[in-house]
Amino acid sequence: MMHNSRRGRLLALAAVTTLALGVTAACGSDDKPADNGGGSAAAAEPVTIKVQTFGGGKNFGYKEAIDKWNASHKDIIIKEEHLTDQFEQVYWPQMIQWLQSGTGAGDVVGIDEGGMGLAKAHPEWWADLGEYGLKDRQANFASWKWDGGVAADGKVFALGTDIGGMSLCYRRDLFEKAGLPADRDEVSKLWPTWDDFVKVGKEFQAKVKDTKFVDGTNTLFNVVAVQEAAKSGNVTYFDKDNNLIVDKNPAVKTAYDFAAKISQEGLTAKLRNFTDEWKTGMKKSQFATLGCPAWMLGVVSGDDAAGPDFKGKWDVAAVPGGGGNWGGSWLAVPKQSKHPKEAAAVLDYLTGQEGEVSVFTYAGNMPSNSLAQQDPAVQSAKNEYFNDAPVGDIFAKSASSLQPVFLGVKHAQVKNAIESVVSAIDDGSVPYAQGWQKLVDDAVKAAG
Amino acid sequence: MSVNVDAGRSTQAPLPPRRGHARRPQGRGFLSWLDLKAAPYLLVSPYFLLFLIFGIFPLGFTLWYSLFKFDLTGTEEWTGLGNYTALLSDSAFWNAVVNTLGMFFIATVPQILLALLLANALNKRIKGQLFVRMGVLLPLVTSVVAVAVVFTQLYGRDWGFINWMLDWFGVDPIDWKAQRIPSWIAISTMIDWRWTGYNAIIFLAAMQTIPKDLYEAASIDGASRRRQFWQITVPMLRPTMIFVVLNSTIGGLTLFAEPTTFYGGNVHGGTNSQFQTVSMFIVEQGFREFDYGYASGAAWLLFLMILIGSLINFLLVRRIGGKK
Numbered sequence: 001m002m003h004n005s006r007r008g009r010l011l012a013l014a015a016v017t018t019l020a021l022g023v024t025a026a027c028g029s030d031d032k033p034a035d036n037g038g039g040s041a042a043a044a045e046p047v048t049i050k051v052q053t054f055g056g057g058k059n060f061g062y063k064e065a066i067d068k069w070n071a072s073h074k075d076i077i078i079k080e081e082h083l084t085d086q087f088e089q090v091y092w093p094q095m096i097q098w099l100q101s102g103t104g105a106g107d108v109v110g111i112d113e114g115g116m117g118l119a120k121a122h123p124e125w126w127a128d129l130g131e132y133g134l135k136d137r138q139a140n141f142a143s144w145k146w147d148g149g150v151a152a153d154g155k156v157f158a159l160g161t162d163i164g165g166m167s168l169c170y171r172r173d174l175f176e177k178a179g180l181p182a183d184r185d186e187v188s189k190l191w192p193t194w195d196d197f198v199k200v201g202k203e204f205q206a207k208v209k210d211t212k213f214v215d216g217t218n219t220l221f222n223v224v225a226v227q228e229a230a231k232s233g234n235v236t237y238f239d240k241d242n243n244l245i246v247d248k249n250p251a252v253k254t255a256y257d258f259a260a261k262i263s264q265e266g267l268t269a270k271l272r273n274f275t276d277e278w279k280t281g282m283k284k285s286q287f288a289t290l291g292c293p294a295w296m297l298g299v300v301s302g303d304d305a306a307g308p309d310f311k312g313k314w315d316v317a318a319v320p321g322g323g324g325n326w327g328g329s330w331l332a333v334p335k336q337s338k339h340p341k342e343a344a345a346v347l348d349y350l351t352g353q354e355g356e357v358s359v360f361t362y363a364g365n366m367p368s369n370s371l372a373q374q375d376p377a378v379q380s381a382k383n384e385y386f387n388d389a390p391v392g393d394i395f396a397k398s399a400s401s402l403q404p405v406f407l408g409v410k411h412a413q414v415k416n417a418i419e420s421v422v423s424a425i426d427d428g429s430v431p432y433a434q435g436w437q438k439l440v441d442d443a444v445k446a447a448g
Numbered sequence: 449m450s451v452n453v454d455a456g457r458s459t460q461a462p463l464p465p466r467r468g469h470a471r472r473p474q475g476r477g478f479l480s481w482l483d484l485k486a487a488p489y490l491l492v493s494p495y496f497l498l499f500l501i502f503g504i505f506p507l508g509f510t511l512w513y514s515l516f517k518f519d520l521t522g523t524e525e526w527t528g529l530g531n532y533t534a535l536l537s538d539s540a541f542w543n544a545v546v547n548t549l550g551m552f553f554i555a556t557v558p559q560i561l562l563a564l565l566l567a568n569a570l571n572k573r574i575k576g577q578l579f580v581r582m583g584v585l586l587p588l589v590t591s592v593v594a595v596a597v598v599f600t601q602l603y604g605r606d607w608g609f610i611n612w613m614l615d616w617f618g619v620d621p622i623d624w625k626a627q628r629i630p631s632w633i634a635i636s637t638m639i640d641w642r643w644t645g646y647n648a649i650i651f652l653a654a655m656q657t658i659p660k661d662l663y664e665a666a667s668i669d670g671a672s673r674r675r676q677f678w679q680i681t682v683p684m685l686r687p688t689m690i691f692v693v694l695n696s697t698i699g700g701l702t703l704f705a706e707p708t709t710f711y712g713g714n715v716h717g718g719t720n721s722q723f724q725t726v727s728m729f730i731v732e733q734g735f736r737e738f739d740y741g742y743a744s745g746a747a748w749l750l751f752l753m754i755l756i757g758s759l760i761n762f763l764l765v766r767r768i769g770g771k772k
Contacts, residue, residue: 089714093736270605270623272719275712280607413737416716424719427626445540446737 047339048077049346051331052106054084054091055295056274057302060110060161060329061363065355069346076342085274087112088416098334099125105334107343108350111158112329116148117242117409119158119332126157127333132344134159137351144404145368149330157332159351160368162359163402164293164327165395166223168319169300171211171310172387174288178207184389188318194224194258197320201267204288212269215287217259217426218419219273223291225255226324229405237415237443238408246414246443256422256436263426272423282306292316293326294395298363301385316389325402328368366395373399410447417446507751514744531745541746543721544729545753547632551707551725552700552757555636560692563644564685567651568677581652584645595642596709603634603710625711631723638706643699647692654688655681686768693761701754702727726750 053060059082066078084090092115098104099122111119119125129135129149134156138146141160149158168191172182180200181187191197201213214220228251229236236252239245246252262268269286271278281287282305290296300306300314331351333343349355356372359365364383367373373396381392408414421439424430430438514531518524535541570581587595602609603624611621624634658681666676682689704727707717715732717724724732726746734743 084713086712086714089716089736093738096738097735270626277604277606280604284607286606416736420716420719427623427719429626429628429718429720429722 044075046073046075046077047342048079049108049339049343050106051078051080051108051110051346051350052095053080053082053110054087054112055082055110055299056085056279057299057305058363059085059298059302061295061298061359061365062350062355064362065350065358068358069349076346078346081106088114088412088419092412099336102336105336107337107339108331108333108347110161110329110331112412113148113327113405113407114412114415116158116330117238117407117411119330120148120151121409123151123153123155123157125334126151126155127335127337127340127344128155128157129159129333129344129347130156132341132348134344134348137348140353140369140371142368142370142400142402145328148404149332158330159347161329161331161351161356162295162327162365163368163399164226164295164325165366165398165402166227166319166324166326167292167294167316167394168289169292169296169314169316169386170289171285171313172315173313174208174211174285175204178204178288180204182315184315184317184387187315191320194320198262198265198267201262201289202265205267208288211285212287213267214262214269214289214291215273215278215281216268216271217263217422219291220262221255221259221419221422222326223293223319223324224258224321225251226326226405227319227321228252228254230324230403234403235406237411237418237447238406240406242408242410244408244414244444244447246418247440252418253436256439259422260425260432260435264432268426270426272419272426279305283309291319291326293328294364294366294391295327297383297386297391298365301364311385312387314385315387316383316391316394318394323398323402325405328366360391364391366399370400408447413446414443417442510744510747513741514748516741517739518741518744519738527741531741532749534742535745535749540721540724541726541729541749544717544724544726547628547717547721547723548701548703548725548727548753551632551635551639551703551723552697554632555639556693556696556700558636559640559644560647560689560696562640563647563651563692564682566644566648567655568681570648570652571655581649584648586645587642588646590642592642592705593709595638596706599634599638599641599706600710625718626722628722631707631710631718635703635706635710635723638710639700639703643696647696650688650692651685654685658684683768686765689768690762690765693765694758697757697761698754701750701757704728704731726753 051062051066053062060080062080066080069076069078083094092112095105095109095111095115096118137159145160145163149156149160151157170187172187175187176182180203181190190200204213205211225236229249232249232251233239235245235249237244237246237249263270269281271281271286282300290300292300297316301311306314331347333340333347337343350359351369353369353371353375356367356369357375357377360367360372360378361381364386367378372378378396379392381390381396382388383391418439421430421435421442424438425432425435515526515528516524517527517530566584570577570584574580603611605611605621605623605625608624610624614620614622622630624630662680662684663676666680671679703725707723707725708715708728710723711718715724715728715736717728727750730743730746730750733739733746
């Protein structure tokens with residue numbers, strides 16, 4: 001009797017469990033009816049392509065391009081998932097885990113230049129874009145940008161989105177307040193060299209008490225590092241055989257010394273770039289200038305950074321010390337994507353002329369696609385937010401001459417370690433005298 | 449007697465069972481065995497199975513991989529105790545240990561004292577008793593990250609509420625994230641805000657089980673309220689105290705969410721790792737540097753640290769009220 005009633009209970013339990021599973025499974029399978037107003041009975045459910053991006057402000061600048069696509073396409077819907085502002089510290093480690101474990105990554109993912117060394121070394125992570133006809137796109141790109149997206153085994157896995165031509169953003173209203181010229185050509189003449197820049201900074205701070213001249217050490221450290229890299233064989237932390245050369249490369253030391261100098265001179269607001277405090281700092285006018293690769297314009301004008309209140313108050317001038325190429329990204333399709341064909345189509349659109357022009361006019365990121373660079377809408381573009389600065393003229397004209405900086409397989413990790421130290425000398429947690437040694441030590445550790 | 453009976457049975461047992469004939473009694477024996485012997489184990493087994501899968505297995509797996517140089521994106525080679533010797537001479541690891549212990553100390557000592565006093569206050573007859581007691585527990589319901597986000601803003605260097613208040617007293621703004629001790633204090637307040645009420649309620653529950661006549665006898669003998677608290681309440685709370693202290697030790701030494709959120713989700717714990725805890729160090733090594741073996745070794749050292757810490761605290765707390 002007893003075991004009978006228990007068996008009955010077991011049966012009931014099993015039945016309930018099965019039912020529950022059945023119900024959840026049913027819920028899972030039909031949560032979105034396939035009806036997008038097509039009217040035809042056989043209308044297929046639209047494929048949603050998830051595009052994962054990173055970066056501050058307007059980041060990849062895809063908002064308008066995606067809205068436009070979604071308005072005109074019924075079969076493929078693009079959904080952007082902006083994961084974080086921080087590439088090296090948050091986005092890329094997470095992405096590597098997803099890629100390695102085979103689940104979690106989007107259908108199209110953005111990769112910063114710092115991650116491309118590792119991405120190339122892992123062809124097994126990526127779908128072959130050649131299979132979807134994107135090999136034809138080679139003619140659109142400078143050879144280095146194209147080669148960046150070719151994996152170790154020769155397959156094309158990523159196409160370039162943007163490149164990082166260099167400028168210096170400044171607050172014209174604050175410059176006026178300091179009695180400095182506010183016009184961009186005259187401002188550019190103020191600082192042919194970084195020494196001049198520091199001199200102007202001191203002059204500025206003598207007049208304007210509540211605002212520092214630059215944000216922190218990190219941004220200009222990166223700017224100077226890529227400028228100097230051009231003088232030492234286009235390498236920064238790694239040589240072209242992937243050996244760590246942080247301690248030997250004069251470019252890194254020069255950049256570090258400059259970072260230490262502006263901090264010691266008290267020109268920094270001691271804000272680390274891409275943190276919340278840094279973005280608040282823009283809203284509160286805590287600093288007057290910012291090293292600006294083209295994509296930085298989109299960061300500054302983004303709602304969570306300086307935002308609409310400062311429209312027309314920022315402007316773009318020439319950077320001291322000549323051009324440079326900092327940043328720029330690629331888009332790739334992970335092998336784990338269930339819709340690689342549709343993902344490739346989206347990638348083709350976003351890196352194509354139409355998509356890139358939209359990005360440039362919306363956010364300011366300089367297209368790496370040469371057709372987009374030559375597009376009259378880009379060449380003649382003025383950036384309304386930056387007081388109608390002729391950004392087409394500033395960035396597009398120099399785009400074709402930009403030199404790539406070689407970045408090693410572990411660049412992202414090393415960069416992260418180095419930037420922490422460069423910020424640490426600014427906030428005082430590492431004394432200036434110990435900074436360089438710690439930078440080298442931590443870089444060695446991160447590369448090891 | 450029983451020896452004889454058993455012996456008789458055991459000689460029979462090895463005989464090959466005759467089919468058909470033996471089935472029925474054997475079947476019944478199986479069912480009763482299932483009922484009496486196996487069922488209890490079956491019923492408690494889900495917990496132990498889960499513990500095996502999510503507790504023991506990862507522990508063993510971590511131990512195994514701590515013996516390798518294992519790069520998540522590349523090679524895997526045996527190093528024996530290499531990771532451990534490297535860790536013990538790694539200043540970054542020791543920095544994380546010091547931070548963890550420092551924050552544990554700053555957070556836990558006031559937290560437990562405060563919880564004790566709070567519980568004592570709540571134990572008195574006050575108006576709106578239930579409401580007040582619930583209120584004390586309320587911080588526990590909020591998410592750790594939400595707490596950390598709000599506190600991070602309060603502790604902002606330039607526009608934070610705390611620095612603004614300090615300014616009234618002529619104190620210069622403190623860069624809470626850049627300096628070591630201020631960052632520890634900031635993080636400790638987040639922990640205390642969340643956990644003091646929880647511990648207070650546990651203490652309160654224990655206080656209510658203390659017999660009233662002890663207090664009555666003490667008052668008749670002329671013991672003051674304060675003396676009653678330290679000489680009756682606290683010693684009687686000893687078992688609860690052990691639980692609370694061990695719980696806080698484990699929680700404090702595995703601290704992760706608050707300091708990570710305090711630095712915008714970055715596990716480096718400040719520009720110079722001023723507030724990087726051992727847990728953050730493990731994540732940084734394992735999932736930022738992708739050095740799995742090294743992170744596994746650090747995880748085992750953390751485990752040992754918690755064991756030692758718990759043991760020390762257990763021995764300390766056991767002495768409470770030990771003297772007559």
